[in-house]
Amino acid sequence: MSSDAAVPTVKAAFPQARVKSIMREDKDVASVGHDAVFATTLATEMFLEYLVERSFANTRAEGRRVVGYRDIAKAVTENMDLAFLEDVIPQTIPVKQAMEIREKILKQQEGP
């Protein structure tokens, strides 16, 4: 292993076989090259980072310490790149209220 690399090698954390299976769930997708799977895996990890970042920023902005559904929902509403997630995220107000209550309970359970 080369030890003179200044920049750490980015390694895929997600299992590429799983990512490939997920890609192939789309019936239109016939054949996926290994390089495509690798690129997708990396991009997905970067996407996760982006989503988490946007979400906990909202958590913090509201003075809470536990990231909940509402923080992700807000991130999805506020960011154009996340608009494709609108169908995945529960947005209804009753749910939101239920989540608030649930968060309080979770926070109590998590401890200080």
Add this chain to the structure above:
Amino acid sequence: MDDDYETGGGAAEEDLSLPKATVAKLINEMMPPDIVCAKETRDLIAECCVEFIHLISSQANEQCEKEARKTIAGEHVIKALEELGFESYIPEVQEAYDDHLKTTKERIKGSQKKDTGLTPEELEEMQAALFAKARARMHSKDLTAEGAGGEPSASG
């Protein structure tokens, strides 16, 4: 083969998910010390990632078909990222991909010789020394067999 098992047609796109442990690890690595992520939220984030994969594959597939190619390649994924507004990911993905390619090539080359951890120069030196020793051995053998002063047989 189990013919009763329903495999065809299904529109169930959420059957596969990313390993929860890996998702949890990546999330935790990113979190500041004072904020935690609820378990349900982690699961939701994992689902979002799966959606993202579908989004990218679908777009990359379109690109691939446009070029009348059969296999989705890395460049199609890159193009998809660009078209979907994730162009900021491209430099890092590209760099890691190039790096990965280089590492894979080196690993393949390396596995063809034993990995002794020596530099190519050191290996060459060792090899030259071994050849010299072998030659010397042969030379002395020839001398013993044919009597003194025999010329070493030309043997490569």
